[in-house]
Amino acid sequence: MLRNISISAFINTIFILALIAISLTFAIFIKLDKQRFNISMQKKYELVAENLLKTLDTNPSKNGIKIILKQFKMQQVEDNILSLTVLNDAKVVVVRQTINGMYRIFSLEDNLYTYVQKDGYNLMIQDTQNYSYNLLIISLAIALSIGVLFSLYYILKKKLKPLRNLNREIKKFSEGDLNVKIVSNSKDEIGTIAKTFDEAITHINNQTKSKELFMRNMMHELKTPITKAMFIAETLDDEKKRETLQRAFQRMDDIIKELAMVERLTSNSTLVYKEATSFFKIYKKTVEIAMLNPNKIDAKINDFRLNADTAMLSVALKNLIDNAIKFSPDRHACISANKYKIDIISKGEKLKNNLEYYTEPFSQEEKRSDGFGLGLYIVKTIAHLHGYRLVYQHNAGKNIFSILIK
Incomplete structure (x- = not known):
C-alpha cells in the first residue's frame, strides 16, 4: 500500500500522525503532571497543617502566623464566603486528627485548601501557587513543539516543490510535448x-x-x-x-x-484527424489503396457510423487484408464488421508466437521476400491512436485478426 501512495500524501500522513502523537503525549503528560502536583501539594499542606497545629500551642500573633505561612509560601483565606463554600461544597481529600488538633484538606475547582482547627481556633489556608503556573509552562512547550513541527513541514514541502514541478514536466514529456524546459536553481x-x-x-x-x-x-x-x-x-x-x-x-x-x-x-507530432464517417466509406478506401481483386475478399459488413481517421484506418485494414491474402493457402480473405469490432478472417495455421511478437517492428515468423515485418506494427499503432485494440485468435483452421471498437 505504501508503494502506491505519493510522496506528498506520505509526508502529509507522517506529519498528521506526528501531530496526533505530540498532542496525545502532552495530554498524558499534563494529566500525570497534574496528579504529581496534587500529590506533592497534598503532602505540603499536611506538613504545613501539622506545623501550624504545633505552633498554635504557643498562641502566636497574627504576624507570627503570617511569617510561618510566608516561609511555606502559603496564605490565609480572608474571604469568608470562599471559606464557607469550601467547607460546604468542596471535596474532602484528607482528614487528620492529631494530638495537637485536627486539619482537613479540601479540593475545589482543582485548588487545594487546608482547614486547621484547635481549641476553637480555626484557620483556612491555601498555596500562593496553583497548577495554572505549570500549565502555562507546558502550554508554551506544546506551542513550541507544534511550531517546530509545522516549520519542518513547511520547509520539507518547499524543498519538494521542485520535485512536483519536475514530475509535471516529465508527465508533459511522456504525453508527447517535447518542448518542455526544466529549470532548477537548487544544488541538491x-x-x-x-x-x-x-x-x-x-x-x-x-x-x-x-x-x-x-x-x-x-x-x-x-x-x-x-x-x-x-x-x-x-x-x-x-x-x-x-x-x-x-x-x-x-x-x-x-x-x-x-x-x-x-x-x-x-513521430510525436502525429495527429489523428477523426471525423464522423461510415465504415463502408473506409472499406472502399481500403480496397482502393490495396489495389486488390475484389473477388479475393468476402465482405460481410453491417454498415455503421464511427469517428475515425479515414486515411489511417484504411491503411490498417489494408495491411490486415494484405497479410490475410498473402499467407492463406487459398489467397482469400473475409472481412466482417459491425459497430463493435472488425474481423479479418483467412484460412491458415495458427501463429507460432503470440500477437505481441508480431506487433513489434520488423518482426517476422521467418525470412520472406514479400514481407518487411511492419504490417501488424502499423495496425496496432493506428488502433491504439484511435483507442481501439488489436486481438488475435485461431478457430477452426482460420486466423482471425480483430480490431475491437467497443
Whole structure:
C-alpha cells in the first residue's frame, strides 16, 4: 500500500500522525503532571497543617502566623464566603486528627485548601501557587513543539516543490510535448535530477530531429530513382525481365511507403484527424489503396457510423487484408464488421508466437521476400491512436485478426 501512495500524501500522513502523537503525549503528560502536583501539594499542606497545629500551642500573633505561612509560601483565606463554600461544597481529600488538633484538606475547582482547627481556633489556608503556573509552562512547550513541527513541514514541502514541478514536466514529456524546459536553481539531488533530465530532453529532441530529417531525405532521394527506374522498365521488350524489374521496384516503393508510415506514426507530432464517417466509406478506401481483386475478399459488413481517421484506418485494414491474402493457402480473405469490432478472417495455421511478437517492428515468423515485418506494427499503432485494440485468435483452421471498437 505504501508503494502506491505519493510522496506528498506520505509526508502529509507522517506529519498528521506526528501531530496526533505530540498532542496525545502532552495530554498524558499534563494529566500525570497534574496528579504529581496534587500529590506533592497534598503532602505540603499536611506538613504545613501539622506545623501550624504545633505552633498554635504557643498562641502566636497574627504576624507570627503570617511569617510561618510566608516561609511555606502559603496564605490565609480572608474571604469568608470562599471559606464557607469550601467547607460546604468542596471535596474532602484528607482528614487528620492529631494530638495537637485536627486539619482537613479540601479540593475545589482543582485548588487545594487546608482547614486547621484547635481549641476553637480555626484557620483556612491555601498555596500562593496553583497548577495554572505549570500549565502555562507546558502550554508554551506544546506551542513550541507544534511550531517546530509545522516549520519542518513547511520547509520539507518547499524543498519538494521542485520535485512536483519536475514530475509535471516529465508527465508533459511522456504525453508527447517535447518542448518542455526544466529549470532548477537548487544544488541538491532534485536539482541534479532536473538538470540531467533537461539535458536528456535536449539530446532526445536533437536525435528525433536528426532521425526525421534523415528519413525524409532518404525517402525523397530513393523515391525519385525508383520512379524513373519503373518508367524505364516499361520500355523493355522482354516481358519476363520487365515484370521482374517492375515487381522489384514496386517492392522497394512499398517498403518506402511502409517506412514513411512508421515514421509518421512514431513521430510525436502525429495527429489523428477523426471525423464522423461510415465504415463502408473506409472499406472502399481500403480496397482502393490495396489495389486488390475484389473477388479475393468476402465482405460481410453491417454498415455503421464511427469517428475515425479515414486515411489511417484504411491503411490498417489494408495491411490486415494484405497479410490475410498473402499467407492463406487459398489467397482469400473475409472481412466482417459491425459497430463493435472488425474481423479479418483467412484460412491458415495458427501463429507460432503470440500477437505481441508480431506487433513489434520488423518482426517476422521467418525470412520472406514479400514481407518487411511492419504490417501488424502499423495496425496496432493506428488502433491504439484511435483507442481501439488489436486481438488475435485461431478457430477452426482460420486466423482471425480483430480490431475491437467497443
